[in-house]
Amino acid sequence: MSDKLKVLLIRGMLYYDGVTSVEYEWIKTLHDRVDYDYVLLDPDKSVPEKEAAVEAFGVHVYPLRYSGRNSFESHRNRVAVVDQFLKKHHYDVVHIDTDLPSRYDMAKVARENGVKRVIVHSHNAMQHLHGIQKLPGFVTYERKQIARYATDLAACSKEAAAWLFNPKDQGRVQIIHNGINRDRYVFAEEKRQATREELGLTADQLLLGNIGRLADQKNQLFLVDIFNELVKSKPQAHLLLIGNGEREADLRAKIKDLGLEEKVTMILSTDKIPDYLFAMDAFVMPSLYEGLPVTLLEAQTTGLPCVISDVISSEMDFEGLIFREDLQAEPAAWAKLIAQVASQASGQDRRQYASQLTKLGYDKQESAEQVYQMYLGK
The missing domain is CATH 3.40.50.2000 (Glycogen Phosphorylase B;)
Structure with missing residues (x-):
């Protein structure tokens, strides 16, 4: 039996972007200690060659699809498909790479399914534009839910941390630089x-x-x-x-x-x-x-x-x-x-x-x- 950690990465898609490149380096560098899988929430936008690259290291890529007539229904259906998935698969860690406060729902469903370590990892700093898209109070609520359900908060920079997490939670954030080869x-x-x-x-x-x-x-x-x-x-x-x-x-x-x-x-x-x-x-x-x-x-x-x-x-x-x-x-x-x-x-x-x-x-x-x-x- 393998003594490797089983880690699930939750993303929208695998793409020609910096986050995909960084995750690929984690997978390649840690493959002797970690068994990674992916859940993709927007798989139809994913790039096949990027999926093939991680699959070459034994990573399973699971495309999960959901839809809804409005944002509330989409949110509910997203939670439902991930909930069903986690009831069938066991992971030591769920690692959520995102720049969306609404992804607190993924941390919540992971904890409800008994995952002991749930990481929300910020990879962008959108404060210069956001706030016109959502009421500030609602964003504050979503950030509060992230802090409630995530066992660990991480960010690629101080700006990325300031965007995704509330000010009172900044002390919990671990800054992990985006490393390259x-x-x-x-x-x-x-x-x-x-x-x-x-x-x-x-x-x-x-x-x-x-x-x-x-x-x-x-x-x-x-x-x-x-x-x-x-x-x-x-x-x-x-x-x-x-x-x-x-x-x-x-x-x-x-x-x-x-x-x-x-x-x-x-x-x-x-x-x-x-x-x-x-x-x-x-x-x-x-x-x-x-x-x-x-x-x-x-x-x-x-x-x-x-x-x-x-x-x-x-x-x-x-x-x-x-x-x-x-x-x-x-x-x-x-x-x-x-x-x-x-x-x-x-x-x-x-x-x-x-x-x-x-x-x-x-x-x-x-x-x-x-x-x-x-x-x-x-």
Whole structure:
């Protein structure tokens, strides 16, 4: 009989996002001590290759579907399907990765089914937008329920903790940094050259990049406005967008309307993220909110200068690589800063920055060990 811990991860979907990448590193690093399974609550949006990647480590992925005529009925049906599942399967730990206060219902049903350790783990910081979507009092109630039913509270950053948990519960929160595999992101000049050739770029063309779900949160429509300003002074510049999502059609339409079709490349999915980061000259992230974005961590590890919005956490800044701009600033101001940053960074040794990852505590091994100790209740 296996003496491994049995852990259930509850997510909406497995996707080309930072949380999926972080969970994959936990699974890979801890597979000799933990048997993981997944319950997916929005499985039809899941990416098959991401499911296949975790299944290769023996992980069972269970798609659970529910619906309702309104939010109350959906909530009730979601609880019912997970309740039925937990009555058939035993777990030592239920680990709920979320940015939604309403996911307290998953912690509640887990405790009611006798799961001794139930973790609610915050991976985003949405306070800049939320509050217009729900009455503040109701969000406070949901956060209170999280604290009531979860045995452990965790977050990837202080901002993510402040979003999902009430102020009086902050002392319970364990900050666990999103760790990545450093070796994959050590800059390689030969891969940079090969990838730029694949993209049809010359050695002196400025390449900007953004990686993330094509969604309002990531603000890529504004990024296209920024790029449109930049090409006025840098006509040979190119923009690379990696990711897919609900704003894809809007982005394609805007790119066409601005006459930028030959200057923007969109890649909807790829497993070659490090190679594309090597090829870039600057990483641009004008997000409306973030918790602790893994793609920004990956970009810095490759030595990329990063121009980001002023709402993004400073907990993971590498020295000399982060440049913030006011989210309310005009596209022209962003474009000017990007041009300055890219010019100053030209010719720097990008390999030197990977060592900062470990110093700041974002190496995958350290993060996975923190997660395992939390599973043990230590």
